[in-house]
Amino acid sequence: MLFLLAPLAGYGFVEAVRLFGEASRTAMQFPEMARGMTPLDGILVPTLGAFYLGTTLLFPFVAIRALGQDKESGALKLALQWPLSPAALVAVKLAAVCAAWSLSLAVPLSALVFWQVAGGHLAPAETANLFLGHALYALAVAGIAFFAAALAESAATAAIVTLAFTLGFWVLDFAAATGPEWLKTLGEISPTQALKQFERGLLPAAHGLSLAGLGLGLAALAALILPPGLSRSARFKRGAAGAAVLVLLLAATSMLNLSLDVSEDRRNSFNPADEAALARMDRGLAISLYLAPEDSRAQEYQRNVLAKLKRLVPGLTVRWMETGKAGVFGAAGDEGYGRIIYEYAGRNATSRSNSPREILPLLHELAGVQVTPVETPPYPGHPLVADARPAELWFYALLPALILLTFWRHARARRLPIHLRSIQGESS
Numbered sequence: 001m002l003f004l005l006a007p008l009a010g011y012g013f014v015e016a017v018r019l020f021g022e023a024s025r026t027a028m029q030f031p032e033m034a035r036g037m038t039p040l041d042g043i044l045v046p047t048l049g050a051f052y053l054g055t056t057l058l059f060p061f062v063a064i065r066a067l068g069q070d071k072e073s074g075a076l077k078l079a080l081q082w083p084l085s086p087a088a089l090v091a092v093k094l095a096a097v098c099a100a101w102s103l104s105l106a107v108p109l110s111a112l113v114f115w116q117v118a119g120g121h122l123a124p125a126e127t128a129n130l131f132l133g134h135a136l137y138a139l140a141v142a143g144i145a146f147f148a149a150a151l152a153e154s155a156a157t158a159a160i161v162t163l164a165f166t167l168g169f170w171v172l173d174f175a176a177a178t179g180p181e182w183l184k185t186l187g188e189i190s191p192t193q194a195l196k197q198f199e200r201g202l203l204p205a206a207h208g209l210s211l212a213g214l215g216l217g218l219a220a221l222a223a224l225i226l227p228p229g230l231s232r233s234a235r236f237k238r239g240a241a242g243a244a245v246l247v248l249l250l251a252a253t254s255m256l257n258l259s260l261d262v263s264e265d266r267r268n269s270f271n272p273a274d275e276a277a278l279a280r281m282d283r284g285l286a287i288s289l290y291l292a293p294e295d296s297r298a299q300e301y302q303r304n305v306l307a308k309l310k311r312l313v314p315g316l317t318v319r320w321m322e323t324g325k326a327g328v329f330g331a332a333g334d335e336g337y338g339r340i341i342y343e344y345a346g347r348n349a350t351s352r353s354n355s356p357r358e359i360l361p362l363l364h365e366l367a368g369v370q371v372t373p374v375e376t377p378p379y380p381g382h383p384l385v386a387d388a389r390p391a392e393l394w395f396y397a398l399l400p401a402l403i404l405l406t407f408w409r410h411a412r413a414r415r416l417p418i419h420l421r422s423i424q425g426e427s428s
Contacts, residue, residue, distance in 0.1 A: 001062055003403050005054045005107045010395020012050030013111040016043050017118075017388040024383030034381035038265055040126050043115055045199050048134055051108050052195070055101070055138050060162040062100060063145035066093045067222070068155035077228050090223040094142060101138045105131070110394065118386035123264040126201050133198025136211035140191045141166065143215035143222075150222035151239075184293070188254070201263025209253040217246040259311055265379035270308055273374045274360050278312040281344065281367050285309075286317040288341040293320060297338065301354035308356075342366060 020042040027033040067090070070076040079089060116122060141162075148161035169190040176187025187193055191214065194207035221242040225235045261268040269275060287306070291298040310316055323337055338352045344366040351362055364371050 001054065001058045002104055002107065003400055003407075004058060005051065005104055006395050006399040006403065008054055009047060009050045009107045009111065010391065010399070013043070013047040013108075013114070013395070014388045014392055016046035017115070017386050017391070020383075021385040024385050027381065027383040028385075031380075034383050035265070035379050037381040037383040038263075038379075039115070039121055039382055040123070040130070040199075040201060040263065043120065044112075044122075044127060044130055047108055047111050048130060051104075052134065052137070054104070055134065055141055056166050057163075059101060059104075059138060059141055060145040060166065061159060063097045063142045064149045064155050064158045064162065066097050067146055067149040067226075068152070068158050071149065071153075071228075072155060076226075080227065085223075086226045087220070087223040090146060090219055090226065094146065094219050097142050098139065101135075101142070107395075107399070110399070111391065114388075114391045114394070115386070118384070120384050120386060121382035125262040126264055129201065129203050129262045130198055132203075132208075133195050133211075136208055136215070137191055137195045139215035140211045140218075141215075143218035146222040147218040150226045189250070197259070200268060201261060201265075202259050202268055203262050204259040206254050206256040206258070209256065210250055213246070213249050213253055217242075217249065221246065257311070257314075261311075266376075268308060268311070270312070270356060270360065271373040271376065273371050274364075275312055277364055277367065277369050277371045278309065279314070280369075281363070282314050283345045284315050284317065285313050285363070285366075286319065286343040288319045288321055288343070290321045290323055290336055290339040290341075292323050297354055301340070305354060305356055305359055 020037070020039075023042070024037055027037050067076075070079065080086065112122060112127070144165045145158070145162045148158040148165070149155065152158040152161055169192050172187050172190050173192050176183045176190075176193075189210070191211055194204070194211050197204045197207045221239065224238040224242050230238070259268075270278070287309075289298065289301070291301070293299075306318065310318075340351050340353075342349050342351070342363065344363070345368075347366050349362050349366055351359060353359060360371075
């Protein structure tokens, strides 16, 4: 896994540095453009995005082997004869798998070392938050793999089941992007969607607990159905009861509306004075959108306004109204298309804008308050033109060679000495 991750993550980092440098050449001349040069979007997310592919497609095989190989070889039956419960056995193996995944962090961490040596900027809070999101995602993948290994009779079948889960989440993400509202709601359960919240610089309580609950819950479910002596009916009853409890726990965590904006540029937040006023709008704000979800204006509105309002306004209701067939630029001949209606405390207002500068005063007027924005320093941005050639040498040559050398030395250390091999041959 490490041998494949090195060039994969290295390619993501090298390309990110190259594209970031090309954009920085222009941004260095214009301060307004420099504010859009964020290392989170330009360096961290692309580098760890390549690492995410490894976690999704390669890491399940490592996790399955920890449990599935013992089932196939019969070692599991011997291990369960010790004074060790199935839950303890699964917990130990899960900890070992998580430790193995932690070792693979050496690949993206080395990329960050190259970035900082080149003079690049990294914000500690958003960097640590992004790594936390990937760690929780890896825990969820490990839980899926353990559950598949406990359920299937062979490691190959478990691998197919795990990949069906992880690739199925990709299909769900794609379908939810342009699908109806119920499909969007269903898409929120995808671990990939949860990881995207961390990539935006958010620390979301609901998504973080959901990822942790999914990983630990499926591992606990694997321990329930793992004992070899269970009949099919007993295994089904245990699995169904455990699955029901897990679904209830995940549903409870999804109701948490608590998140922290840890991004350095405060991209997920309004002005502090506006946020304080919005948090006091507790009389039921309702927003009706006469826009198709795939409309570019609707997507911009969701990013710039709606996602922030969902974090701040208690009891917010959002309704996507029926607009008929609409293209990317709206519905032809429908004069009402594009309206956004705000209702609060018996009053309502209509707007077609998707800019916070026009929408926030309108909401404050509905609430009957006057807000004076607090003066905050603008985000300066961190443009940088860096040379990625040393990183290419490291990720494409030196690091893979180091991994192969370590593996070779480890494999050699496990061989029997020559004189013991001769004794073994005589005894056989």
